[in-house]
Amino acid sequence: xxxxxxxxxxxxxxxxxxxxxxxxxxxxxxxxxxxxxxxxxxxxxxxxxxxxxxxxxxxxxxxxxxxxxxxxxxxxxxxxxxxxxxxxxxxxxxxxxxxxxxxxxxxxxxxxxxxxxxxxxxxxxxxxxxxxxxxxxxxxxxxxxxxxxxxxxxxxxxxxxxxxxxxxxxxxxxxxxxxxxxxxxxxxxxxxxxxxxxxxxxxxxxxxxxxxxxxxxxxxxxxxxxxxxxxxxxxxxxxxxxxxxxxxxxxxxxxxxxxxxxxxxxxxxxxxxxxxxxxxxxxxxxxxxxxxxxxxxxxxxxxxxxxxxxxxxxxxxxxxxxxxxxxxxxxxx
Amino acid sequence: xxxxxxxxxxxxxxxxxxxxxxxxxxxxxxxxxxxxxxxxxxxxxxxxxxxxxxxxxxxxxxxxxxxxxxxxxxxxxxxxxxxxxxxxxxxxxxxxxxxxxxxxxxxxxxxxxxxxxxxxxxxxxxxxxxxxxxxxxxxxxxxxxxxxxxxxxxxxxxxxxxxxxxxxxxxxxxxxxxxxxxxxxxxxxxxxxxxxxxxxxxxxxxxxxxxxxxxxxxxxxxxxxxxxxxxxxxxxxxxxxxxxxxxxxxxxxxxxxxxxxxxxxxxxxxxxxxxxxxxxxxxxxxxxxxxxxxxxxxxxxxxxxxxxxxxxxxxxxxxxxxxxxxxxxxxxx
DNA sequence: TTTAGCACTCTTGTTATCTGACTGCTAACG
DNA sequence: CGTTAGCAGTCAGATAACAAGAGTGCTAAA
Numbered sequence: 139x140x141x142x143x144x145x146x147x148x149x150x151x152x153x154x155x156x157x158x159x160x161x162x163x164x165x166x167x168x169x170x171x172x173x174x175x176x177x178x179x180x181x182x183x184x185x186x187x188x189x190x191x192x193x194x195x196x197x198x199x200x201x202x203x204x205x206x207x208x209x210x211x212x213x214x215x216x217x218x219x220x221x222x223x224x225x226x227x228x229x230x231x232x233x234x235x236x237x238x239x240x241x242x243x244x245x246x247x248x249x250x251x252x253x254x255x256x257x258x259x260x261x262x263x264x265x266x267x268x269x270x271x272x273x274x275x276x277x278x279x280x281x282x283x284x285x286x287x288x289x290x291x292x293x294x295x296x297x298x299x300x301x302x303x304x305x306x307x308x309x310x311x312x313x314x315x316x317x318x319x320x321x322x323x324x325x326x327x328x329x330x331x332x333x334x335x336x337x338x339x340x341x342x343x344x345x346x347x348x349x350x351x352x353x354x355x356x357x358x359x360x361x362x363x364x365x366x367x368x369x370x371x372x373x374x375x376x377x378x379x380x381x382x383x384x385x386x387x388x389x390x391x392x393x394x395x396x397x398x399x400x401x402x403x404x405x406x407x408x409x410x411x412x413x414x415x416x417x418x419x420x421x422x423x424x425x426x427x428x429x430x431x432x433x434x435x436x437x438x439x440x441x442x443x444x445x446x447x448x449x450x451x452x453x454x455x456x457x458x459x460x461x462x463x464x465x466x467x468x469x470x471x
Numbered sequence: 472x473x474x475x476x477x478x479x480x481x482x483x484x485x486x487x488x489x490x491x492x493x494x495x496x497x498x499x500x501x502x503x504x505x506x507x508x509x510x511x512x513x514x515x516x517x518x519x520x521x522x523x524x525x526x527x528x529x530x531x532x533x534x535x536x537x538x539x540x541x542x543x544x545x546x547x548x549x550x551x552x553x554x555x556x557x558x559x560x561x562x563x564x565x566x567x568x569x570x571x572x573x574x575x576x577x578x579x580x581x582x583x584x585x586x587x588x589x590x591x592x593x594x595x596x597x598x599x600x601x602x603x604x605x606x607x608x609x610x611x612x613x614x615x616x617x618x619x620x621x622x623x624x625x626x627x628x629x630x631x632x633x634x635x636x637x638x639x640x641x642x643x644x645x646x647x648x649x650x651x652x653x654x655x656x657x658x659x660x661x662x663x664x665x666x667x668x669x670x671x672x673x674x675x676x677x678x679x680x681x682x683x684x685x686x687x688x689x690x691x692x693x694x695x696x697x698x699x700x701x702x703x704x705x706x707x708x709x710x711x712x713x714x715x716x717x718x719x720x721x722x723x724x725x726x727x728x729x730x731x732x733x734x735x736x737x738x739x740x741x742x743x744x745x746x747x748x749x750x751x752x753x754x755x756x757x758x759x760x761x762x763x764x765x766x767x768x769x770x771x772x773x774x775x776x777x778x779x780x781x782x783x784x785x786x787x788x789x790x791x792x793x794x795x796x797x798x799x800x801x802x803x804x
Numbered sequence: 805t806t807t808a809g810c811a812c813t814c815t816t817g818t819t820a821t822c823t824g825a826c827t828g829c830t831a832a833c834g
Numbered sequence: 835c836g837t838t839a840g841c842a843g844t845c846a847g848a849t850a851a852c853a854a855g856a857g858t859g860c861t862a863a864a
Contacts, residue, residue: 199813278609280623290613373724391706
């Protein structure tokens with residue numbers, strides 16, 4: 139589709155623009171980059187790239203700026219994903235080797251490390267336990283009418299939840315519940331504790347319905363629940379010239395501050411390993427000038443959370459993707 | 472110190488400035504407020520108020536702006552704390568009556584409600600359990616080397632923590648631990664589980680030191696721990712003209728984004744019910760143009776967390792204090 | 805096909821000017 | 835003696851005119 143020279147020019151423009159945030163001119167390119175062609179030739183190619191919608195022009199006599207289509211082409215065809223330094227690798231290793239008590243802390247560490255290295259805002263949401271299997275499930279009576287359920291999954295996730303009753307629960311009953319649930323559920327997939335499973339348990343377990351039922355409901359909720367949004371480096375946007383304008387900064391903060399929106403953003407992009415969504419591609423207009431890169435932190439097939447990077451469309455995709463790929467590799471050790 | 476007319480003028484200037492964020496002029500005051508004096512007289516008084524440092528003047532021919540000392544005088548002497556509408560009361564009631572499973576959720580709800588009603592950014596940190604007494608303490612074995620301790624306090628706080636061991640723990644041992652800890656600690660104040668208590672337990676409990684010791688350490692940490700910072704309404708700053716400038720917005724976001732700083736801010740102001748810190752009064756230069764109002768959410772003598780409101784020095788102190796006072800009353804029901 | 809050269813365009817920064825909103829001061833007033 | 839009308843003086847902010855500079859598109863030659 140694009141000849142080699144045009145590809146090189148497009149790549150140079152995008153990389154230059156990512157660095158400087160200024161429209162890129164033909165003269166600049168021919169001087170700074172070793173393309174061995176004159177600015178006039180570059181101008182001709184730029185005109186064609188603009189005609190083909192890979193580039194935009196803020197006004198008649200200005201340099202060129204990559205368009206959404208341009209970025210997409212760059213990400214799909216030209217992106218190098220080994221753009222990572224020794225120091226960065228070491229830093230990631232260092233951070234991820236920290237001792238953590240709960241697996242969710244690892245997601246937090248990964249998120250903050252990502253923000254530190256890329257200088258973009260990063261966000262994360264804890265994983266649901268749905269892809270995990272139950273390894274152990276324990277019930278603890280707190281007071282007389284409050285029961286706490288602690289679920290340990292084979293992925294190492296620990297989910298606690300609290301169930302309140304209207305009547306007193308005896309230690310005897312707790313022992314029964316403990317036994318029944320473990321006998322029936324240990325080793326089973328959590329994905330199955332839903333309606334049909336509930337019926338199964340209720341019928342199989344042959345234990346007082348008014349106790350079993352609220353427990354199952356609450357556990358179900360705890361499994362699906364991933365409400366804790368983790369945000370790191372919100373103030374990083376002030377390092378970037380596109381957010382010097384009041385409107386863009388405001389818009390960005392609005393997106394970040396809307397918890398429901400952040401949750402949805404992190405929960406899209408199911409299939410792929412790393413999901414990149416550039417400006418207009420995003421389904422929310424609020425994000426039309428922003429790009430979002432998300433990936434699931436999957437360790438040994440178990441989902442541990444979703445992490446994302448959000449920044450201007452002029453994002454250093456190469457750096458971000460390189461760092462994420464390395465991090466994913468390290469997380470799996 | 473100030474005669475009545477000067478007080479009225481100062482109050483009018485502050486309230487006008489809080490509303491408009493524009494320097495207040497003498498002509499404006501004599502027209503809009505029913506002071507029954509001419510603008511010339513107001514000008515004379517304003518000059519004296521400025522000389523006494525209650526007011527500042529951005530430049531020679533501009534109106535007046537309250538100084539830090541002015542706001543302080545207003546807060547101490549002129550502030551009305553019943554500046555709350557029926558609707559606001561109802562809204563607070565409605566929000567606080569929601570069923571919550573954990574007491575900490577109540578702090579979150581209070582925080583977000585506060586931000587919604589005042590239109591300022593609000594922040595909160597969960598309470599340490601230090602002022603509470605132990606009501607129940609349970610240990611749960613998760614896997615072979617992971618022990619979870621769940622502590623229930625008389626204030627209704629539930630603190631969980633995880634202890635990892637290098638050797639396997641038997642169910643037998645867990646039963647022992649359960650018994651020992653409950654026998655020794657139930658009803659005791661959590662403030663006492665520190666070094667001397669540790670020695671006491673170790674000597675009294677006469678149980679394997681290599682098991683007891685890490686448990687006590689970890690529990691101690693869990694009691695003191697209040698790391699979860701809760702932030703609501705960060706984007707609210709964009710509603711306020713003082714943050715239209717890049718620098719002020721950036722500074723604000725930097726403060727908010729620095730978790731350590733936020734923690735410290737919320738942990739100052741011990742004694743009073745409601746602690747107000749205006750601009751310069753604050754010990755951090757980053758906050759010199761900001762005001763902070765904090766209060767501890769104390770229910771029946773037990774600390775449940777600290778909540779704060781942060782905004783420009785031109786904050787609607789009257790409204791914020793009124794709402795907080797009402798909220799505190801409701802929280803205690 | 806590539807390139808040098810040049811006219812044309814448009815943004816950005818600078819300076820000058822004008823307008824309007826205030827204040828401070830003076831002198832008159834009750 | 836406190837209060838007020840009147841007026842000169844000050845300064846921020848808006849507007850316009852202008853100059854400089856960066857870049858493009860096009861033409862014609864290599």
